Amino acid sequence: MRTILITGPGGSGRTTVAAATALRAAAEGVPTLVLGADRTDTLGAALGTATGPAPTRVTATLTAWRPDAGARFREDLTAFQTRAAGVLDLLGAARLDAEELTPLPGAEELSLLRALRDATLSERYELLVVDLPAAPRALDLLALPEELRRYLRRLLPPERQAARALRPVLGRLAGVPMPADWLYETAARWDVELAAVDAVLADRDTAVRLVAEPGPAGADAVRDTRLGLALRGLRTESLVANRVLPDDLPLHGLVAQQRKALADWTQAFDVTAVPHLGHDPRGAEDLAALAVPGVNTAPAPVEWPVTDQIEEDGVLVWRIPLPGAIRDGLDLVRRGDELVITVGGFRRIVALPSALRRCTVAGAALREGELRLRFAPDPDLWPR
Template sequence: MRTILITGPGGSGRTTLAAATALAAAAEGTRTLVLGTDRTDTLGAALGVPTGPAPVQAAPRLTAWRPDAAQDFRKDLTALQDRASTALDLLGASRLDPEELTPLPGAEELVLLRALRDAALSEEYDTLVVDLPPAPQAVALLALPEELRRYLRRLLPAERQAARALRPVLGRLAGVPMPAEWLYETAGRWDLELAAVEAVVADRDTVVRLVAEPGPAGAEALRTAGLGLALRGLRTDLVIANRVLPEASPDTWLAGPVAQQRKTLEEWRESYDVRTAAHLGHDPRGTDDLTALAVPGVQPAPPAADWPVTDRLGEDGVLVWRIPLPGAIREELDLVRRGDELVVTAGRFRRIVPLPSALRRCTVDGAALRGGELRIRFVPDPGLWPQSR
């Protein structure tokens, strides 16, 4: 399945263009599902069809779905109470009724990730279009499966899970209660679910499509979003410049904004494949307006993001790890080596990545940012590196 994740700065019209993209994909003959994330039905307003927890037919070969975070949160927490009933009874805790439960912060993100996984694994559709939150939140959302899996591995490492059969004996020896079996089972189930979402995000047929208005604010938002996505190794297939004013406008007062958008578009085209969606003079509503935007549907996926290690041992005795970070600013970069991991900070974004096996036997010798690429130099550690004879 092709998955198109659409994001951009708030107010850029990303929901409208997500609907237009899904409509274009369906018009190309693919069975398409568009997944909405807003609490309010902005997706339904754009399509002209109300959307909600039950998928609805929005156009030929196009289905729209907007999961209910509150409903799913109540269902999950009720199930958790049932599984932990023994512990709750021992503590004298009273149960929470489903009717009194409201989603906690972060619940909507988890519901969206689960919906993304379920939709991507479905055999009913050929194309999935996801209307993500605004760009900074979208990057954090897409990073969540990887981060949560890392936390689970630290809290319940594999070697401790392997010792589950010895739990009663260890409990008597240590004199303290050991984690219950349901905790390991829950952690294992969460890990599988998160791994499935992570696989969807990292799939070669998954791309991110950025939406922004051509202007100074849109340009800065695009730079920030592109940097966060690159740090996560996610690929951008297109940038859609939204609400583009006509070049041949008879209104003289539009000359300044038109010139500014032209300059911005020229700069964007140096780094991205840019398409434009015209300003219709009103908020697009219904399939006719969405079709008039002439937004592309499914496009060929760009090459997979690559972080290669360059062997320069024969030239100057180093290995160089090359990490593409377009839009990065030198003053906003930070690197920390921690064991076999590297903590990379770029602006507001941070990622902890495992070092390639060859670099684990090396020490960091320096780093430089050149042409939107971070190049980290590693020198072999004599105590760990095989010596030539």
């Protein structure tokens, strides 16, 4: 299945573009699912068909779905209370009824990620179009699976579950109760679910399309979002310049700002200019009039290659594309077998490739939108 993630600054028309992209693909005969993230039915307003927690058939080849985060949260917490019944009873805790549960912060994000995973596992569709929240919330959402998996592995290392027979002894020695089997089982189930979402994001057929209105504010948002996506290893397939004013208008004011932004964007992106309709698009006829890009192009893979320059310079070079990064906003910290990268207000902790774990850091440079890290083999660890 091909997956297209669509995001952009708030108010840029990303939901409309997502709906138009899905409708165009469906009109070409591609079985398509469009997934919405907003609490309010902005997706349904654009499509002209109400959407909700159950998949809704819009046309013969197009289905829309807007998951209910509240219902999923109630199901999960009710299941958790059932599994932890013994501990809760021991503590004298009062159970929460499903009717009194309201979603906590983060519930919507987790619900959307699960829906994304479920959709990609379905064999009914060939294309998934995801209307992500506005950036930078979308960037936080896309970072969530990797970060949660890292936290789970640190807090409940799977290998410690193997010491099941020793837990009573360890509990007496430590003076505290050891984690129960159900806790490890829950962590393992979460890890599998999150790994499935990670696999979707890392798939070579997954790409991101940015939507923005040309202009100074849109240019700043596009630059920051592109950098945040690059740090996550996500490819920006194209940029949809939305609500572009007609060419025959006098070249001043907003028109001049749009032309300048478009000229700058075409040097860095595959840009599709979508003309302003003069009104907010509503329904299939308006969406069909939007000149959104097709979905048949194959996205270029994102690679963080390690090149061997030991013969020439005595180092291995790890190349990490970070378009738009500036030296003053870059910070690097090696911590064991991990590298902490902070750039432009974004932060990611990545595991070093196996060959680099036996090396010491010999230097770093940021050139032409690419971070180049030099690693020298450690004589005590590197095979002779």
